[in-house]
Amino acid sequence: MAKLSREGSNKEFNICLIGSGGVGTIAALVLEKSGRASVTAVLRSSYGIVKEKGWDIESVDHGPRKGWRPSRVVPSISDAAFGPSQSTAFGGPLPTGASTPMEPAKERYDFIVICTKQLPEQHAIADMIAPLVTPALTSIVLIQNGLNIHLPFTTAFPSNVTMSAVSMIGSFTAPPNIIKHIGPDTLQIGAHYHPEVPDSISLERTQTFIDMYRAGGAASCILAPDMPKARYAKILWNGTFNTICALMLMNVGEVQRSGAREKLVIPIMHELQAVAKADGHEIEEKLVREMAFRSPESSRWRPSMLLDREYGRPMEYEAILGDPIRRAAELGVHVPIMTTVYELLKLASWQVDNPSDAAAGDPTVV
Numbered sequence: 153m154a155k156l157s158r159e160g161s162n163k164e165f166n167i168c169l170i171g172s173g174g175v176g177t178i179a180a181l182v183l184e185k186s187g188r189a190s191v192t193a194v195l196r197s198s199y200g201i202v203k204e205k206g207w208d209i210e211s212v213d214h215g216p217r218k219g220w221r222p223s224r225v226v227p228s229i230s231d232a233a234f235g236p237s238q239s240t241a242f243g244g245p246l247p248t249g250a251s252t253p254m255e256p257a258k259e260r261y262d263f264i265v266i267c268t269k270q271l272p273e274q275h276a277i278a279d280m281i282a283p284l285v286t287p288a289l290t291s292i293v294l295i296q297n298g299l300n301i302h303l304p305f306t307t308a309f310p311s312n313v314t315m316s317a318v319s320m321i322g323s324f325t326a327p328p329n330i331i332k333h334i335g336p337d338t339l340q341i342g343a344h345y346h347p348e349v350p351d352s353i354s355l356e357r358t359q360t361f362i363d364m365y366r367a368g369g370a371a372s373c374i375l376a377p378d379m380p381k382a383r384y385a386k387i388l389w390n391g392t393f394n395t396i397c398a399l400m401l402m403n404v405g406e407v408q409r410s411g412a413r414e415k416l417v418i419p420i421m422h423e424l425q426a427v428a429k430a431d432g433h434e435i436e437e438k439l440v441r442e443m444a445f446r447s448p449e450s451s452r453w454r455p456s457m458l459l460d461r462e463y464g465r466p467m468e469y470e471a472i473l474g475d476p477i478r479r480a481a482e483l484g485v486h487v488p489i490m491t492t493v494y495e496l497l498k499l500a501s502w503q504v505d506n507p508s509d510a511a512a513g514d515p516t517v518v
Contacts, residue, residue, distance in 0.1 A: 176267030342379030
């Protein structure tokens with residue numbers, strides 16, 4: 153059970169961050185650097201080493217930081233929980249989680265920041281975070297891939313603000329406790345408006361988070377007025393380079409030099425562009441070209457899904473390709489190339505999950 157409270161801290165906000173990998177650890181660092189937040193990071197496999205030694209961070213935005221850790225690290229969501237959720241004293245949502253004369257400081261989280269991989273087939277994160285959420289007060293921030301990732305949260309917590317962020321960052325972990333942050337941290341954040349929370353409150357809390365993130369030294373953090381469009385734009389890159397690199401075990405530069413940019417990447421981007429248009433979001437051709445050519449052909453960048461496959465970890469192909477493919481089917485949009493890459497990634501994922509089966513075949517048996 154968590155012991156941290158605002159009464160024991162001079163920080164304005166209590167934040168729980170779930171998923172302290174390459175992206176999440178940099179987010180925790182930024183939020184702590186803002187001077188406005190005390191961050192509790194939920195770690196799993198890295199808890200022991202980070203508790204003992206902290207993270208050794210090499211950051212393009214923040215410089216070297218040896219042995220850094222947030223205010224608290226805990227090994228599970230249950231260890232982060234304060235206890236039964238409490239409603240606000242006067243029955244309505246506060247503009248922020250700060251104490252007021254009408255409501256004393258409580259042990260609670262003002263923001264829950266979720267930076268885990270999107271693996272809905274394995275984890276129901278909305279159910280898991282329920283012990284951390286104070287109705288009508290805790291705001292939920294999703295720094296994750298996918299399209300309609302907010303729906304489980306607005307359904308489970310209808311009186312709470314939910315926002316999500318599209319992150320463009322180059323950051324990854326290396327054993328045992330190293331964070332290599334080589335590409336600037338840029339975020340677009342937008343509120344997901346829903347009926348039980350006034351739009352003005354959703355916007356205000358989203359802006360509060362943006363201001364805090366900017367104060368912490370992020371390279372860029374801006375308000376996205378059309379978050380669904382921003383998510384489609386992110387998938388232009390994630391649904392092409394990230395997936396093809398993982399499938400072919402190639403880095404970004406190799407994919408480009410091989411000719412796959414013209415034969416696979418741009419055609420898939422055009423399929424995504426068509427899905428977005430049918431869904432009411434116009435993706436300009438200029439943006440397609442920018443995403444297709446944003447990395448030099450000499451790039452040695454190895455995207456997250458490639459690293460996941462190499463390390464035998466689950467891959468986010470459902471969130472990155474499965475979601476837009478399912479949306480395309482609902483809208484009647486034909487996406488054959490994207491579907492082929494998706495099906496091949498499912499085979500690669502099976503191989504990761506069944507290494508003994510994949511290696512056990514007798515090559516002499518037809």
